[in-house]
Amino acid sequence: MRTRTYSLIGALLLVFTGVAQAQQEQPAAAQQTAQATQPATAPTPTLTPKIGQIDFGFRASDVSGDRARYSRFRDLGQGAYVDRFRLDKETETWSFRATANNLGYRDQRFGGEVRSFGKLKVTFDWNQIPLFISADTRSLYTDRGNGILDIDNAIQQSIQDAALISTGARDAAISGALAGARQYDLRSDRHIGSFDAVYSFNRDVDFKFNLKNTTRNGHNLQAFGFGTSPGLNPAVEIGVPVDDRTTDLKGLLEFANANGLLSVGYTGSWYDNNTPFVRFDNPLRAVDISGGTSSGLAVLWPSNNSFSFNVNGSYKLPARSRASAAISIGRWNQDEKLVAPTVNTALVAPPLERASAEAKADIVSMVYSFTSRPTDIVWLNAKYRYYDYANKTPVFDQKALIGDWSYNPATAATWENEPFGMKRHTLDLDASFTPHEYVGVNVGLTREDGDRTHRIWEKTAENTYRVSFDSTGNQYVSLRAKFEHSKRTGSGFEEAILDEVGEQPTMQHYDIADRKRDRATLVFTVTPVAMFDVNASVSTGKDNYYNSGFGLRDNKNNTWSVGFDVAPSEFVTFGLNYGFEKYTAMSYSRTANPLSPTNTTFLDPTRDWWDDQSDKVKTFSANLDLLKALPKTDIRLSYDISDGNATYVYGQPANQTVFTTTPLVQLPRLNNKLTDGRIDVQHFVRPNIAIGAAYWYEKYTVNDFALDSSAINQLNPANGLTGVFASTIYSGYLYRNYTANTGFLRVTYLW
């Protein structure tokens, strides 16, 4: 498949190049006109170098601690490297550009672009993005391919046998087995190849084509269980195989001139998962019984596809007005084969209602806008947006079974799927007044009506009012300020949906709940002299879910920053910035069991509790550039700190009845701090050759109560207090500190 794709790309490249050459031989009328208005200059037949650059050298890294997090999206591996390769060549009629970064490493990127001016532009880009999740993970499993993860049968048998003796013997057997778990790097790589072509038939008409191919390979962290709650008897955290491909295709024919634009296009996307399921052994059992399975089967991402046809148009109208419309009609399909409900041979699997998912949604999107500037001081804008996601997945009724544990076809409940769909109507109206060239005032209104299926609110309506003030263009002061108030109200409340799943009836999902929202932002810059400016920004926001008894009730966001930039000469620039962000949220709950004649905790307010989240982050950044301040030498320094802490504090009413025997103990504070310092020195021994050195320092410190080594120890799955098996066997993925020092010695060559 990959070979075929590359062959296709190559063929297309040749075809387009051929077309371009043919077009060059027959200049268009527009070109002839252009030539007539310009001084005649003979086209240069030979390639004339414009600029080229290459960095190469040696890189060394020393990382103590979590090397995976340091290299999460990059590869700073030790050894020789070639980076920042740039080759630009241009004649009067065409240009060529080639680029490459960090060649040969996991995050390498390279690309090319060929242009025949006014005729053709062809671009190719290859971008590799690594995702290095953990270097501390360990596993009992062996990946056999095709989604099969095996544990040695002898291990399963020994733990199963030990469980017959006692829970202590079982836990000891688990610990013994885990001591021999294999270490592996949990990672995946995303490779994105993109080919773009724009062919200009004439001055007004373009054909645009894009083909993108994305593959992912490696493993991702997921956990699955075998039984039913609690603990799914047990759950195992495993590196599930990732092997998929997405092919995106776009084509667009576009006509545009001074009066307007009309385009028709097609977009298609195909996601193919080569590993649609994973079958994983149960470390606790070698033999199936009705109360436990020897292996489980989980479905992974289903293959799917989408396509849409798009028509866009815009037209210039009198009074500096413009009307535009965009209509898109498409469909999402997902028809993956359904797997058996259980692979436990000791159970009678409930019959499948159908063989495949048959999931699909029709999507219609329309945007109509009208913009006018009838006078220099008045600007008006109206935009109507319609979005319809009509989920047409057929009803799926299925006998209930969670995992592979204790299924009774006679008593099992029937579950029905809920294919969520929605329609949104959004109208934006804005008017801007510019009484002075440096001042603009904007007032606006947005009305959004939502209509959803299978949600507790059948409909929502939100009105948003906004006013903004923008003073720009003045060389001394710029000020941007905005205030926005909105109110969302639901109608058609369906309490039965909450009752069905045992939710508190005053719980309202915050993504659609009644809400009042206020937001204000201000960005202020003062430039008393050209070489110096001071900037400040403030923003505040509050969401109040005023009708929510349970669930998220409110959240607030406050940020501010202050900084300055100074450039005392063309050789020196220096900047500092400090920012502070605080986010708080409060949600409300009640510890309770389902309502029954014998248990009324569901209605008992003394069992209420709330959770106050507070998340603060301080950000500091500084940079100093000394470019030729010293003879033939460029020096760049930067220093960034992001220092965050968060708390989740529980509260209860004074007459609470939940923590009567043991006291509530608050969770510890969370901390995240990243320090990133860099210095880069380049000395030009010749105008086109520089030798240089760079040093990067990064330090990450973290305290995360849920993901530090005191919380998770995969080698001792027993409960820390009770000694009882703790339900989940983890892989060893942790939040850990790291300190990294990376040095570069490099030569930069320009030509």
Added chain:
Amino acid sequence: MGRFTRTLGPMVTIAGALAIWLVVMVTVGATASPRQSAPASAKPAPAQAAQAAAPASGYVGEETCLTCHEDQKQSYQESPHGRAKDPRSPAANRGCESCHGPGQAHVDGGGDKTKIKNPKSMAPRDVSATCTTCHNRSSHDNWAGGKHDSRNLTCTTCHSVHAAKSEKAHLKTETVQETCVQCHRKEVNKVHKSSHMPVREGKLECTTCHNPHGSQNVKMLREGNSIVEACTSCHTEKRGPFLWEHAAVREGCTTCHDPHGTNNERMLVAKVPMLCQRCHVHSRHPATIYDATTLLQKNNRIVGRGCVNCHSQIHGSNHPTSGKVFVR
């Protein structure tokens, strides 16, 4: 429930508001002063200019401009604007005067700055109108009426034709991030948080997801027609539709994630299980306080990845039975 219901209410509101708006526009448009209308008609589009006989009245030609503005010559000629073989470029049309307007009065006035179009002294929307005369295709087609246009930003707020510092796109700063941070510091600061998109590593940039020139999607998102469509244009595996769907996912990815970065696992806006408990407060385990005691007990609803330790298919599932609660 379960079916869309159509009512005339929203449609009537929308149609009414639209009608009022049009009336306002027409009224204001009809009262536009001649002085204000004149400049618009005096600015020939390059297409018209190319068809006009050269030299047209008021135009002096590029060579004349460069006689005095020699310092602008290199940056202009090395830019796409200077490619005379591209019939859409200024060089193939009026040269400098394609953007700056006819220069005769400016020349006759001995370089009188008031008699030539200079973006630095023009109203922002006049600058935008000049640039979008040519930059009027797909990626720029939604500028008019977009968020940045509504806030009086213009092309030269971010771009510089003659003094660009970036490798591409003629930005006034070296990188896209440095441009965006000037107004969007809150969002840009988030890329330094522990859980972030690969922006600080240079693999993505702000414009990977957003089109600052406007788009048909909300939040100036480049792809699709909704937040979900934008996110799943790369995260195609989460596109679905799934047999069993999670309502919050279908409503929008940002219900749970902040794509600019957070200090929580997987860019979640809050830590699990507290995030999940914002919606799931029903009886049994979702309604339990997971305090430090449960942490010591290694309760798998708070240690590790909390709820997702078991409900790992939280974006949706095709498993015929266990998919109902997203555990497989």
